[in-house]
Amino acid sequence: MNQKRDEKNLPDHSASYWRKDKISKIFPPLKENIKADTTIIGGGMTGILAAYMLAREGKNVVLLEGSSLLDGTTGFTTAKVTAQHDVMYSQLIEMHGEEQAGFYYDAQVEAMDEIRAIIDRHEIDCDFKYQDAILHAGTGQGKRMLKKEKHAYDMIGIKGELTDQTSLPFHTEKALIMKDQAHFHPVKFLEAIVKEVEKSGGRIYENTTALSTESSDEGMTVKTKGGYDVQCRHAIMATHFPFDDKKGFYFSRLHPNRSYTLAVKTEKNIPDGMYLGIDQPSFSMRHAEMGGEKIAIFGGEGHKTGKSIDTLQHFENIRRFVDNYYGIKEVLHRWSAQDLTPPDEVPYIGQAVTGQPGLLVATGYKKWGMTNSMAAATLLRDLILGKENRYKELFAPTRTHLKKETGKAILKELADDGAQMMKSHLKRREKHVDELKNGEGAIVSIKGKRTGAYRDEQGELHLIDPTCTHMNCGVDWNNGEKSWDCPCHGSRFSCTGEVIEGPAVEPLKKLNNQ
Known part of the structure; x- marks a missing residue:
């Protein structure tokens, strides 16, 4: 007899709430x-x-x-339409100067206004809703960062409110509010x-x-x-x-990073607002509406692409956080995303x-x-x-x-890429191919050769050469998304080797499974 899935557990497959x-x-x-x-x-x-x-x-x-x-x-x-992009305006002033930091803010505000104008022009029903964006910190260091960020707001002319009070169910030292931001269904x-x-x-x-x-x-x-x-x-x-x-x-x-998201029905009410913690580990929260019911969108657990041994654990960490503070009725969806950060x-x-x-x-x-x-x-x-x-x-x-700091960041990233390229070709923990269960992938050794192996849900084995076709780094298995990910520059490939994310444009080489 099949047992009913525990709705508080993670869904078996990764699928975005928006993509339904x-x-x-x-x-x-x-x-x-x-x-x-x-x-x-x-x-x-x-x-x-x-x-x-x-x-x-x-x-x-x-x-x-x-x-x-x-x-x-x-x-x-997570579809936040906001000019509050984490703690960054203080950094922009240091790197680019006050005028350019102000330009960045103005560009985001104009973009928000244009999105709303397009929605009104074409009468688009996309769940657009104005919300406050709120950065919060629970540590003394985070509190100091938010005070510095508020000072940057004042220099640029951004309206922001520094407060000790939030609607969060845990202690916060300080929060920084940017009012009249929004979220929607992309x-x-x-x-x-x-x-x-x-x-x-x-x-x-x-x-x-x-x-x-x-x-x-x-x-x-x-x-x-x-x-x-x-x-x-x-x-x-x-x-x-x-x-x-x-x-x-x-x-x-460009520095590729992955982050993780859950869409959850919670036992406790999710407050209005779009929240982002600046302490580590940080979590993001907003709500959406499904059939007249509020559901929560929680994100976080970011890391450099290809540099996590167990990506499913990141989903589990978010699930535990949500269950601890809000209680979980059901985890509806889980998914992850990749994004790229310039050094400046x-x-x-x-x-x-x-x-x-x-x-x-x-x-x-x-x-x-x-x-x-x-x-x-x-x-x-x-x-x-x-x-x-x-x-x-x-x-x-x-x-x-x-700035010179940006050049140093690029050199550091190149050095890290080189070190990662060497590591990616060193022998790691390898499974025997016969140990793979249906729906599981891993780096295995076949006749002494490092091989990427994935056994699909029907039990068929798919073998690939685990060498990224961009610059010959070694790819690793991502068990949360069932993909092969490159830790050097962020290329990602499907379980059978097709390109999902660049810079690679050619698939992984498929190998004979005999």
């Missing part, structure tokens, strides 16, 4: 050579919004997505935007992987895995990690590399993609149309005004 509402239309793959004014590579929030912005300006837009729309980070966010919002892109003449192709871009006097050529090309004046890489990185060296300028805290948005004005990029949102996606779409539109935009220099990927 999918983009209803399926788009075909590209099957011919075509021309466009602008080609946008990547069907997440940035790519869809950029297509929307440019199509409304009368541009002939093509959007290419390697799998399905919103299969990347956008579909796995998939419901973007499904409506996709329809508007089509109405404006935009063309969308799914299951169309872009492999490379070529620049010439005539413009850009985007080459796809299917063998078909798109000729265009401008190409935008909105693929989360820039897939064409021959000159930009983004792999050395500011996204790269604009011309991807010097000397190629037709190739643009948007990346490095450091887990705050809702407002940064809108800021990116607006800036990219203005760059293509030749309009002035006061945030151009702040976000420029080719910016030269980085």
Whole structure:
């Protein structure tokens, strides 16, 4: 007799709460050579919004997505629409100066306003709700950080309230409130935007992987895995990690991190507001509504991609935290997301590399993609149309005004990558292939050779060469997502070796299981 699953336990499979509402239309793959004014590579929030912005300006837009729309980070966010991006304005002032820090804040506020304007313009039902954003600390060090951050708010002109009182069920030393922020349902919002892109003449192709871009006097050529090309004046890489990185060296300028999220029905009421703890380990909390009932969205447990031995444990740590303070009726969904952080805290948005004005990029949102996606779409539109935009220099990927500390951070990351590359090829704890249960993967030794093995739910064994196709680091098994993850630059592959996240563009080599 099958036992009923304990609803307080983690779901067996990872699946985003937002992705239960999918983009209803399926788009075909590209099957011919075509021309466009602008080609946008990547069907997440940035790519869809950029297509929307440019199509409304009368541009002939093509959007290419390697799998399905919103299969990347956008579909796995916590969907906070806020300018309060953790404790960062004090850091921005130190790295970039007061004016540039103020520009960053202004860009986020304008992005929030534009999201609301689009929702009103098209009457989009996407659960948009104004909420206060609240940073909180339970330690003396955290308290000092929040006081410093409040001082940065005052310098820039951000309205913020420092308080000792919160609605949280545990002790806090101090909290910093940014009022009138928001959260929403990103998939419901973007499904409506996709329809508007089509109405404006935009063309969308799914299951169309872009492999490379070529620049010439005539413009850009985007080459796809299917063998078909798109000729265009401008190409935008909105693929989360820039897939064409021959000159930009983004792999050395972006730090990939994973974080984990649960959607939970709780016994105690979840307060209004969007909370983020700044102590370690930190947890994020907001609510959503499902059938008129409040459910909680809890996130946290971040770490560098590929550097966790047991990723399921991160979900379990969040589950215990929630159960301890709010009580769990049922864990509805669990999922994780990957994001990229630049060493100077500011996204790269604009011309991807010097000397190629037709190739643009948007990346490095450091887990705050809702407002940064809108800021990116607006800036990219203005760059293509030749309009002035006061945030151009702040976000420029080719910016030269980085502080010495940023250069040191890049060198440290490169050294860490080198050390990680060596570690990834050293012999680790390995299972025997016969020990693998259905649905389990691991690094095993077969005839003395290090091999990646996954046994599917039907018992069939799938073997891969565990060498990342980006820069030959060794991948490791992610038991929470059932994927092969690279600890060097964040590439991720499915259990059978297909690319999930770049910078890799080629799958892992499959091996004979005889």
